[in-house]
Amino acid sequence: MGADREVSSTSRYPLAVEPARVGTYGAESKSGAGYFYDDVLEYRVWLHPERGARALNGDKDYFFAFAQYERAEAFHKSESGSEDPLVLVRQREWIDEPQPGQYHPRRGERITEWKVKWLPNSQRTAASIREFLSHPTSADQ
Numbered sequence: 001m002g003a004d005r006e007v008s009s010t011s012r013y014p015l016a017v018e019p020a021r022v023g024t025y026g027a028e029s030k031s032g033a034g035y036f037y038d039d040v041l042e043y044r045v046w047l048h049p050e051r052g053a054r055a056l057n058g059d060k061d062y063f064f065a066f067a068q069y070e071r072a073e074a075f076h077k078s079e080s081g082s083e084d085p086l087v088l089v090r091q092r093e094w095i096d097e098p099q100p101g102q103y104h105p106r107r108g109e110r111i112t113e114w115k116v117k118w119l120p121n122s123q124r125t126a127a128s129i130r131e132f133l134s135h136p137t138s139a140d141q
Contacts, residue, residue: 001062003042004071011068013087013119014040019067025088027063030112034094035132036124037114041088043072044113045079053081069116086113093129103136105129 003023007015016022017039025041042065047053049061056062065088066072072085091110095103 001047001056002064004064004066004068004075006071007068008071011070013043013069013116014123016040016042016067017090022067023065025065025111029088030110032112032114032118033097034091034110034112035097036091036094036122036128037089037119038092038124039090040119041090041111042066043069043085043087043116045072045076045085046083047079048081048083051081053079085116087116087119088112089114089119091124093124095129095132101136103133105133 005016005019005022007019018041022042044063044065046061046063047056049055049057049059064072064075066075066085069085069087076082076085089112091112093105093107094110096106097103
């Protein structure tokens with residue numbers, strides 16, 4: 001429903017990789033998983049009219065997108081019926097875990113919403129997946 005592409009000062013979490021594209025990604029995405037991300041695309045604050053959010057999309061849920069986490073967090077705190085911010089990430093390589101403890105490396109583009117707390121130490125490097133597969137640990141996702 002809206003986009004804030006502004007960035008200011010330092011941020012606790014990565015900024016959107018392309019601030020000019022914030023708010024242009026579709027509402028539908030995968031949810032969670034993968035263990036690693038390649039790019040932060042945007043931070044999202046979902047709003048729910050049935051929980052007191054302004055009905056800007058009829059009775060349907062909607063989100064505002066942000067290039068910076070802190071701006072999303074401030075918006076969330078000021079809006080009734082909003083969820084904590086989520087982060088939309090792009091994964092080019094990730095770990096598929098169809099069953100607990102069963103890990104499969106995957107490639108291709110995957111866009112998914114994550115909990116923001118999953119970002120630290122999860123940006124994929126050239127060795128991330130190889131190292132993970134040699135010492136797998138289940139994530140608290």
